[in-house]
Amino acid sequence: MVREKDYFNIILDSIADGVFTVDKQWRITTFNKAAERITGFTREEAIGQYCYEIFRTNVCLERCALRETMQSGQDIINKELNILDKYNREIPVSISTAVLRDEKGEIIGGVETFRDLSLIKELDKEIHEKYSFQDIISKHPSIVNIFRILPDIARSEATVLIQGESGTGKELIAQAIHNLSPRKDGPLVKVNCGALPETLLESELFGYLRGAFTDAKRDKPGRFKLAEGGTIFLDEIGDIPAGIQAKLLRVLENKEYEPLGGTSTIKADVRVVTATNKDLERLVKLGQFREDLYYRLNVVKIELPSLRERRMDIPLLIEHFIERFNKKTGKEIRGVSDEVMKILLNHPYPGNIRELENIIEHAFILCKGPQIQWEHLPSYLRNQKPSTTERRSIREIEKEHIINTLQRCSGNMTKAAQELGIHRTTLWRKLKKMGSI
Numbered sequence: 001m002v003r004e005k006d007y008f009n010i011i012l013d014s015i016a017d018g019v020f021t022v023d024k025q026w027r028i029t030t031f032n033k034a035a036e037r038i039t040g041f042t043r044e045e046a047i048g049q050y051c052y053e054i055f056r057t058n059v060c061l062e063r064c065a066l067r068e069t070m071q072s073g074q075d076i077i078n079k080e081l082n083i084l085d086k087y088n089r090e091i092p093v094s095i096s097t098a099v100l101r102d103e104k105g106e107i108i109g110g111v112e113t114f115r116d117l118s119l120i121k122e123l124d125k126e127i128h129e130k131y132s133f134q135d136i137i138s139k140h141p142s143i144v145n146i147f148r149i150l151p152d153i154a155r156s157e158a159t160v161l162i163q164g165e166s167g168t169g170k171e172l173i174a175q176a177i178h179n180l181s182p183r184k185d186g187p188l189v190k191v192n193c194g195a196l197p198e199t200l201l202e203s204e205l206f207g208y209l210r211g212a213f214t215d216a217k218r219d220k221p222g223r224f225k226l227a228e229g230g231t232i233f234l235d236e237i238g239d240i241p242a243g244i245q246a247k248l249l250r251v252l253e254n255k256e257y258e259p260l261g262g263t264s265t266i267k268a269d270v271r272v273v274t275a276t277n278k279d280l281e282r283l284v285k286l287g288q289f290r291e292d293l294y295y296r297l298n299v300v301k302i303e304l305p306s307l308r309e310r311r312m313d314i315p316l317l318i319e320h321f322i323e324r325f326n327k328k329t330g331k332e333i334r335g336v337s338d339e340v341m342k343i344l345l346n347h348p349y350p351g352n353i354r355e356l357e358n359i360i361e362h363a364f365i366l367c368k369g370p371q372i373q374w375e376h377l378p379s380y381l382r383n384q385k386p387s388t389t390e391r392r393s394i395r396e397i398e399k400e401h402i403i404n405t406l407q408r409c410s411g412n413m414t415k416a417a418q419e420l421g422i423h424r425t426t427l428w429r430k431l432k433k434m435g436s437i
Contacts, residue, residue: 193234202260
């Protein structure tokens with residue numbers, strides 16, 4: 001006949017998660033096989049020891065979860081932290097805590113369960129590395145292709161034109177080009193050409209000499225001078241007026257310029273990267289942008305799709321922003337509810353990635369629990385809550401993306417699989433599951 005204590009240990013040892021219990025003096029009283037496997041300590045080594053000597057976490061001294069539970073009576077569920085095993089290897093785990101009570105309801109100790117997250121974190125890292133480059137995150141074929149060619153673009157001295165709607169990440173691409181270039185140790189100077197009037201923009205770009213105008217009391221170097229040996233990023237290049245277009249063309253053609261009020265030329269050792277949310281070809285046809293300047297800027301062109309065109313990136317981006325704001329705020333939000341995910345997947349995003357980032361930041365302000373819910377979203381999203389028939393799941397969006405890619409590749413499975421970044425057999429399996437073959 002199995003004794004009650006042995007029966008209890010058999011049950012504990014059958015659990016895949018690590019489990020240990022402590023008494024009111026924080027000494028370990030039980031320690032199951034999974035706990036042995038994860039920590040490296042045997043049951044004999046653990047029992048009788050203080051829990052912080054065996055289960056060594058990065059919050060033991062500051063904010064012990066088990067102590068917090070035993071003092072407040074409130075359970076903690078799935079809190080992520082790191083422990084050091086017997087061999088001082090760091091292991092990511094998810095812990096849950098609860099109190100132990102006797103027949104009278106008096107607290108006699110606590111129980112902590114923990115799950116090894118090493119494999120999950122490794123998979124997350126693999127996915128992140130596969131679909132991220134510098135600070136840019138995407139699994140969309142056109143962005144993944146940009147990841148592939150960006151180092152080659154960066155190593156050249158060619159002028160780059162980045163085209164895309166506001167909020168699509170043009171500045172991140174410019175930053176990546178600079179970081180990967182031979183000029184990475186030099187400055188990266190950013191100028192928003194659309195935010196400055198013509199007279200001020202000229203002096204900002206090229207500088208001025210004392211006496212060039214009434215308030216010019218001293219010489220002031222321009223942004224091109226400040227970017228010497230590095231890169232200048234001219235954002236909203238489509239907004240620069242005709243007079244400055246001519247001066248910029250001279251910089252690109254002859255690598256020289258004159259500051260306002262100056263008569264001698266200054267050589268410019270600067271890499272030029274530009275960006276616009278406008279159709280420059282159309283502006284050229286309308287006579288609003290110099291054709292010769294357009295072709296000088298358009299040596300290498302990078303086109304960034306809108307977030308509407310890359311909806312499969314939305315879950316990746318949500319996870320990325322949640323991780324960033326967790327670090328910034330000290331919160332431990334783990335994700336969004338299914339309802340929130342459906343709303344975010346179906347929103348048109350006129351503000352693109354920047355708008356999604358603002359949505360998550362807004363939700364962080366209001367969210368007190370482990371998951372972002374519908375009520376934490378900005379009011380304009382709550383008011384435009386889609387009906388059940390309008391909502392599309394990730395699977396439906398993936399299906400649409402695969403079908404569109406196949407159509408673009410004229411039904412060529414090998415080419416479509418390459419563009420999607422998956423193996424041909426994986427594509428075949430997905431299509432079969434969708435009922436498309």
